[in-house]
Amino acid sequence: MSHAVEINKLSRHFGSFKAVDEISLTVSHGEIFGFLGANGAGKTTAIRMLCGLLLPTGGNGTVAGCDIMKEPEKIKTKIGYMSQKFSLYGELTGRENINFYGSVYGMNKREISSRIDELTEKLQLQDLLHRQSHSLPVGWRQRLALAVALLHQPKIIFLDEPTGGVDPIFRRKFWSTLYDLGEEGITIFVTTHYMDEAEYCGRISIMHQGKIVEMGKPFDLVARHKAENLEQMFIGLINERGSSGA
């Protein structure tokens, strides 16, 4: 297993609609990979396939060394996932949420509580462990959701728009946490709509109408398209493609 994620011509069709159309990419261990695209470009469908939630209709690939087509359940033991909804149980406190997800991953009490101690230090969870999570501000819920995704020490985490609705200060803190995780060797696969965040990524890909239309280091891409910044490049690319596609 030389790459954390390696997919080749992966497709997902819903009837005649090609939500994801033969995408190929590789992500190395410890890389922060930005997965960009306009709304409805097929990002969520692609992520769901990578996480083993959806079976592809064509192509092949591995995630954390496991076959996407054949071993979706095994993938799940090796990855962490955080959705844009910060899916937590509102009635449960922070600690209860973590305990619950820990038990779902088959961890015993001792493992969970020592892991909570580690994560508390890393993510500053101390204030939110004893409060019901529906009463927490968005930024705190985001940290708790990240803690849940990291709980079972996955090698790869998938983050689907992890900073929606969070203020800039929290976003900055969040990204510095992601950098720390990257240095520990954890692969991060992240989608975002914020171009300043995309710049933090090692490499990015841009999806449009089910296909990956561009991939590379953020600044290489800006240079290649002779744009002033990433945002201009992104908008230019989408407009150009959109008109040709229509």
Next chain:
Amino acid sequence: MRKIKFIATKEFYHILRDPKSLAIAIAMPIMMTFLYGYAINLDIEHVTIGIIDYDKTAESKELTDAFYESSYFSRPEVEVLDSDAEALLRSSHAIGLLYIRPGFSDALLNGRQFELGMTIDGSDNNLSAAVLNYSNGLVFQFMLDHLPHGVEIPKVDIATQNLYNPDLKSSHFFVPGLVALILMMISAMLTSITIAREKETGTMEQLLTAPVSPRQILLGKILPYIFLALLDGFLVLVVAKLFFGIPFAGSQLLLFAFGLIYVATALALGILISSLTKTQQVAMMLAQMTTLLPSVMLSGFIFPIKNMPLLLQLISNIVPARFFVVIIRGITLKGAGLEILAAQGLYLIILMAVLMLVAAKKFSTRIA
């Protein structure tokens, strides 16, 4: 006026684009009509009775036939064992057991006193009372037919006449009353849920920031439900006419007028509920508790009000369905006119006015 129309159109789209919920809103009343019309049936028929005949004569055979040939009774599906006949009652294979002891035909032919024995499963007290009555009647008639020559029993004859429903069909009683329940269900419950939904998703705030008055919003929101309620009411009445032969003796215009007053009352209730709640779930629960449950239980729709404890009888006076049930039965079955139903109508109007006032006040203070 145009604004109201816009909101109403939007609400119509809401309803039409959730086909699963719409299907339920249309299918529910129709299913309920068929179920109440056919399944809730108090006319005792085909009660299974086991007959244990120890006499084994032509007369005892004749009595057995008299029981099974009447529409009231039928044979059990399993064989009656002399040894443990009561097992039939325990396993609900039969409701009653008639024992014909030896000597029956002898006593009958000679006009001597004789007692038949009958064991009844009394758990359903209404059913057992009916079995008791019918068996008594059957045996009395059997006896009159077999009196020895020259013996006559003088009696007081009762000439009976059943008005409005000569065949005594239960469906005549339940189906018109059901309209009261369904109008309440659609008008009060759906409106309260839909307003709560707009609050929950934040679109109500959006609407209020637009240059429309709360009253216009309200009117626009409820118009489609008035339409849906009247459509449902109409469907039920069509089914009532076609499948159950409900006579529609009285004025349809009068029924429509009272129907509108009743729907307005129900809508006022729905608006009141929605202004007291913030989430769909709570609205649904509150609506069930304050509209649906009383309309089924305390309206006289199925259960006679005079059987209830005094407290519940008093409460039934503020249940709008109670008055509408009397009105709709009066008009459809008995051809009652305005002069007969004036008291009920007036009471309904008063209820409507009070509820409207309270609802309007709560709605503007809570929402605007």
Next chain:
Amino acid sequence: MRQALFGLIRKEFIQVFRDRNMLRLIFLMPIIQLLLFGYVVNIDVKDIDLDVYDFDRSSESRELVQATSANNYFTPHDTVIALRNLEDNFQNSSSDMAIIIPHDFSEKLMRKESPTIALISDGSNANSTAIGTGYMAQIVQSFTKGYYWVEPPLKIRFDVLYNPEAESVYYMVPGIVATLLTMITVMLTSMAIVREREVGTLEQLLVTPIKGRVLLIGKLIPFAILGLLEIVIALTAGVLWFQVPFVGSPILLFALAGLYLITPLGIGLFFSNVTSTQQQAMFFAWFFSVFAILTSGFFTPISNMPMWMQYITYLNPMRYFMEIVRAIMMKGATLPDLTFQVGVLIFYGISIFSLSALRFSKRTA
């Protein structure tokens, strides 16, 4: 996977106990409904409003009128003699029946001829009309006895088992127990999964390595436990408050309730899978409840229904459980008496549950 199962169950209970509305729904509703149903669900016919048109005005006719109020069968109202009133009182439901006693009633009675009285009914309430007519026949028959001294030679001696006091609440409480159990479990389970889907936590669960069937069982066990708790609450309230006798074995009832629960849980699960919002799930659960209650024989005997409707009732799992609860509580039925019902419930439980479980695959959810 034991940790996962226990974790799920613990989570589900914490959620229920922190949600006030849910708590009310689960614990207060059954008691309120039991009380309301216990007092209201009663189709006994008594206190029939009887308009009296006595043209005879004799002591005999007065005696007959007096006799009608025995046992609270009728409430006689002496009416101004003007027959055109008769229908008015029917039309606004202020009177149910009218009796007309002709002017020659006492005269014929004395001469031992058979006099005729007229009984006119508002037939729209078929049931009370039929029963009221029966009452009147009984009353008149025993009234006649006093004048003719004739004992009919053929009689039936009745022996009423199980509920000789004819208390309708004894019959209704077991029915309410079955109804409540069905309604609450179907309602709660149908919302359970759709709610997690709406909030997004279902997706989070599905990317974990948890097994589909563990997830399924972990979601259902808490509701099964709540359902059984529900039965205990309702039965205790019924026995203590309404003094309903409990003849059979509570353990058998409890065990069969556990068996029955598989079916409503499976149905709720099915609704949860085919709907996308809580509101839809609520409507589905409600639709089912109405069907289940009306075809269960809860209010009126199934044998009264038309034949095709009786076949439909065989589809309703609650029908069998209703029979079981009533038979155990009232008649002391034992397992051999209930083989048919139990067999059908096992069949329904297995098929409905596997159908729902099949639909609930981790991928498509």
